[in-house]
Amino acid sequence: MKQVTTEKITEAVRELCIDAANDLPHEVEGLIQQAAKEEESEFGKYSLEKIEKNIKVARDENVPMCQDTGVAVVFVEVGQDVHIVGGALTDAINEGVRQGYTDGYLRKSVVKDPVFERVNTGDNTPALIHTDIVPGDNVKIQILPKGAGSENMGFLKMLKPADGLEGIKGFVVDSLAKAGGNPCPPVIVGVGIGGTMDKSAFLSKKALSRTAGEPHPDPRYRQLEEELLEEINKLGIGPQGFGGKVTALAVHIEAYPTHIATLPVSVNLNCHAARHKEITLTGEGGTINV
């Protein structure tokens, strides 16, 4: 059986945290450049110009593009034919986050308890880890540093099946209208549809891990993504909420079968600094995909 050491996992997570904070994926940068061409509003154009410049400065100087280097959301896919050796997977990931956020001079933004002890843990742990067991013998690790400005503008609603497509559209567009200039637009919109309440919320986050701008493989959902993007951009919120044509860069939908009586919908937003990095550990080193 193929083996992956926890040491290797820690090292990979450490690197991913630093790279993610400092080096925006090129496809997100491409969407921002496209937005800059389309935007007509004076302050929208000004904002996008600064945002583009900032991406380059962060990459060149190897510093975080945003001071909110987020909580580390980690999606792990563990092949069922691989053996993880050297300790607990969760500990290895948290150690990687600890090292990455400390050695990379990233901000530590996690408090120990949400209500009774809002004391900074000092090393950005614990990470938010989602583990999935999949066929194969690789370990894929994906990191999304998630800032709170956009996270705070998330919404969930349990729609009725009768609400249908129009209900979904109305809820998503209303959510963006409520978020306004708060989540650092232009945003990427993650939409989770179906499953249960918690599943839809998870899917809306998972949707943000997709390569930015890549359409849904099902043409029906692809069309819904396009229609939602068009409706959202009619809101006029624009870059930074200053007014303009580009409020969202992309809409990503993830769907799952659901109960006959329900239609859960969640909206999770990502700011224009839609950071993510991933690596696949094959047991003999790894390949970084950005």
Added chain:
Amino acid sequence: MSNVKSITLPLTKEKLKDLKCGDRVSLSGVIYTARDAAHKNIVTDLVEGNEPPISLENQIVYYAGPTPPKPGKVIGSCGPTTSSRMDSYSPRLIEKGLTGMIGKGPRSKEVIDAMVEHSAVYFAAIGGAAALIADSVKSAEVVAYDDLGPEAIRKLEVEDYPCIVAIDSEGNNLYELGVEQYKVVD
């Protein structure tokens, strides 16, 4: 786009009268970082009748929690955070003489009313442009609540800090005016 107005701080009520919604501004002088936890502490002080750790008279608070500085740097990445989280605290600070706030995103009616009543300005910086903004910070020193880490109050000496007057002291609001202009009604 209007020419950039250079402002030397402190921001007196006299100076801020000339700042209008949509003006591009370049700030030089001292500003203080304060965000969620620091605001809570300051307002607790004010409610209990204690002096807050910084004087608010003619001062500007910057809603920001920077990343740690790399060796040889005065500060890490240092962009604005979402201002609306400070909305419930801001009117009390404005009543105590605060004349400026720097952040990102819209403000509540209560904050704008306090700004108009007591004369204060809300500046917007570009959220997420934090590496760029760090260049205008010349010195940084923790002056209160060190235990809050990134949320401590830092005294920043800035030079040509770029921002936009998003809401002026008469209540003119770029977030409403701008969006109204670009909203498409079918």
